[in-house]
Amino acid sequence: MFSPVSILVVTVLSGLMATAVLGSLVPAAIPGLGCWIAANTLAIVSLLLFATQGHVSPLVSIVMANEVLAVSLLLVLEGCRRFLGRRRRMFDAYAGAVAVLLGINYWTFFAPNFDARVAVASALHAYLYASIAWVVLRGRPADRPAYSYNFVTIAALLFCFGHAARGLIYGLGELNQTSLMQATPINAAFMGIGILALPCMSTGIVMLAHDRLAQRLERLANVDDLTGAWSRRAFMLKAQTLIDAAARSSRPVALAIIDIDRFKLINDTYGHAAGDSVLTHFAALVQRNLRAGDVFGRLGGEEFGVLCPHTDVAEAVVLLERLRERLASTTMPQEAGMSAYTFSVGADQHRPGERLAALMVRVDAALYTAKASGRDRVVVSA
CATH class of the missing domain: 3.30.70.270 (Reverse transcriptase/Diguanylate cyclase domain)
Structure with missing residues (x-):
């Protein structure tokens, strides 16, 4: 069975590769790309912070790690919103991140409860993945191929369901676990789902970025630059x-x-x-x-x-x-x-x-x- 530490290491390495690929697209000035690169970077930082549990203060390895991971998902959502030209900000998502931070502080320092921490964090992640799926599904331009948009939507929905199930199981207290780094079968299974989230979402984002580049090339080929009429x-x-x-x-x-x-x-x-x-x-x-x-x-x-x-x-x-x-x-x-x-x-x-x-x-x-x-x-x- 894979240990949680080995899973985190593999996820970090895949995140670094995805960040390098996204960084290569910076000269294209694609809307939302900066948010996606920052999201990938923060996700890697959060995983490294999670890996320090038992070695540094819970303030760093639990509270800060969870909040950095939440912010990274918020940035993915914000990047998708900018990419698709959506103006309405999702203040409920930001409010949820603040509420989760307060809850994690409470169940870490005032009334320690590992299950409650996992439940609220998973609920927030499920909501953010659902929001990403909704924004991408609703925002897909009618004249663009659906494949890359559907990939991101389906991936986000799968991770939404995975986090919802994780939150429900821990919220009901069905597991006897006290640390994220415990090497239990169910913990390894959930972390195995998590290992797919970063590379899958990064792959989907790269696909969206390349679709935008293809759209620009098609416009150069099909639209007269001076008048905006068809060539x-x-x-x-x-x-x-x-x-x-x-x-x-x-x-x-x-x-x-x-x-x-x-x-x-x-x-x-x-x-x-x-x-x-x-x-x-x-x-x-x-x-x-x-x-x-x-x-x-x-x-x-x-x-x-x-x-x-x-x-x-x-x-x-x-x-x-x-x-x-x-x-x-x-x-x-x-x-x-x-x-x-x-x-x-x-x-x-x-x-x-x-x-x-x-x-x-x-x-x-x-x-x-x-x-x-x-x-x-x-x-x-x-």
């Missing part, structure tokens, strides 16, 4: 998906290609910084006025695409004309050096059996007609 590649993929879906459901889908008028003249007259301001201003205007489900992408230079699912060409024209009117009523930022600009649009809806490339050729021809007819207008493909 041409991403727009074309989404357009093909929507057109395939429209073909299966026989629902209409409309495509518009928009070109900012005299954009080269804007660059030549006011400079490329002004051109960039026009692009960002236009993209922000479009994104504010599109409907949920509409797809907006930058096809290249000053040319943009808008795809409107469940929309026929007449409805798309109404949307685009409203967009022109709103542009006419807005004011350019003063730093752009110019007061106004316009855009031209070619539009049409997908025809049964038509390929995306053919639809784009027709819409592009309509855009050319809009340009040749005097610009600042919406033209539907003939």
Whole structure:
């Protein structure tokens, strides 16, 4: 049977390795990472303090060790909250940590009771693991793969149940134990569960951090950095998906290609910084006025695409004309050096059996007609 000391040593070593892995991610500036690294460090410190029981003052080996471990779990929770952009602080968790500290002091120095100490500490840990599971489960972005979030959630729930069972057994006084370091089968079993907590949670946290890095890389590949619109590649993929879906459901889908008028003249007259301001201003205007489900992408230079699912060409024209009117009523930022600009649009809806490339050729021809007819207008493909 493993001794409690050997279990603590293995856990400390795994914690050191996990901390090194998390430390390698610091340059990525991932929200919550600092809390997770601090949590791992404090968990290692607490385990070392627990290992000193019988050799140093109970104030250090029991009270301080328990509170440092509780703070480490609070930091894991806080790290998950920051990672997922949750604003509401869980003051009940902090209040619980303070209450447990008071209880451990009482049952250590005033009315010594090992079972009571273990019960209240386990109850707090069960609650904190449940809170971690809840925050991660509720906070998972809908557009991200579920695997890493589910791993953290399931691991946290398993440790929640493990601590709840431990607290219940000790709270009922079912065990004749007076020290955490006693080499009994049940104590070794519970500590064996504990040995998995640190590496499992650390692994899950590393998985979350890598998912965030993958999300950033996907954004770099799929989102135009200047305007925030989808890149041409991403727009074309989404357009093909929507057109395939429209073909299966026989629902209409409309495509518009928009070109900012005299954009080269804007660059030549006011400079490329002004051109960039026009692009960002236009993209922000479009994104504010599109409907949920509409797809907006930058096809290249000053040319943009808008795809409107469940929309026929007449409805798309109404949307685009409203967009022109709103542009006419807005004011350019003063730093752009110019007061106004316009855009031209070619539009049409997908025809049964038509390929995306053919639809784009027709819409592009309509855009050319809009340009040749005097610009600042919406033209539907003939």
